[in-house]
Amino acid sequence: xxxxxxLRSLTITIAAAAxxxxxxxxxxxxxxxxxxxxxYPLTQVGQVMFDTDYTRITKPGAILAVRLxxxxxxxxNTKNAIVNxxxxxxxxxxxxxxAAAFGGTTAHSRTLNPNExxxxxxxxxxKNAVQLELLTVDVxxxxxxxxxxxxxxxxxxxxxxxxxxxxxVKKTIDAVVADPAVASxxxxxxxxxxMNPDVVKQSLxxxxxxxxxGPKQIFVYKDIK
Numbered sequence: 001x002x003x004x005x006x007l008r009s010l011t012i013t014i015a016a017a018a019x020x021x022x023x024x025x026x027x028x029x030x031x032x033x034x035x036x037x038x039x040y041p042l043t044q045v046g047q048v049m050f051d052t053d054y055t056r057i058t059k060p061g062a063i064l065a066v067r068l069x070x071x072x073x074x075x076x077n078t079k080n081a082i083v084n085x086x087x088x089x090x091x092x093x094x095x096x097x098x099a100a101a102f103g104g105t106t107a108h109s110r111t112l113n114p115n116e117x118x119x120x121x122x123x124x125x126x127k128n129a130v131q132l133e134l135l136t137v138d139v140x141x142x143x144x145x146x147x148x149x150x151x152x153x154x155x156x157x158x159x160x161x162x163x164x165x166x167x168x169v170k171k172t173i174d175a176v177v178a179d180p181a182v183a184s185x186x187x188x189x190x191x192x193x194x195m196n197p198d199v200v201k202q203s204l205x206x207x208x209x210x211x212x213x214g215p216k217q218i219f220v221y222k223d224i225k
Contacts, residue, residue, distance in 0.1 A: 036166050040062045040064075041062050041120075042061045042062075042121060042122065043121050045057060045135070054077055054149050054151055055076065061119055062119070063119060064117070064118050064180070068087075071112040071134070073109065073150040074106055074109040074110075074151060075108050075109075075149075075151075076148055077148065085152060086157055087175075092176070110150070112134070112150070116136060117137040117138065118136055118137060127161070129155050129157045129161065130161070130173070132154045135151050154176065156169070156173055174198070197217065208222050
């Protein structure tokens, strides 16, 4: 005789299905995911039975440097969902309301520091956003002697994502987390041949003049010769 499933089992099944479906419904989303994967090779971490062990790196991927303060992070192996940090209009904010309802914090939660190095462990392409799961490269030792990395969920809001290219998205991501060489150049106000125009502006500010020479642009700064 078949037993009628309980409400609890139905709830667990539905929830698992909802979180198991990747946000790659369209060919455009798949192309975006593959393009971002090329820019941000994922870091693989350990597995212990059904649990993820973020402390153990099995295959390192891209390493990025944090550029803006305010990305919420918690101990990597916490069972709580990490509260998202949203990036929009040049500002970082923590998710609130329903978006944060399933999140939790531990006594060791903090925000990532500028120039702190992080891996990317997951990429999710959503309708109007791209989410990166970040994991600190360095391992911290807590007061109780436990060693841990820190994990963060960075949600880059991108209205009109379906019309953007992976390079467009990367330019926005670069404002928050970027290749350490790019981040270092911006901090020291260094520009190099072949550098992206947006990165040049982040480093030196908006130019005093822009000279258009066909497919090329020349940025003119009065204090640079």
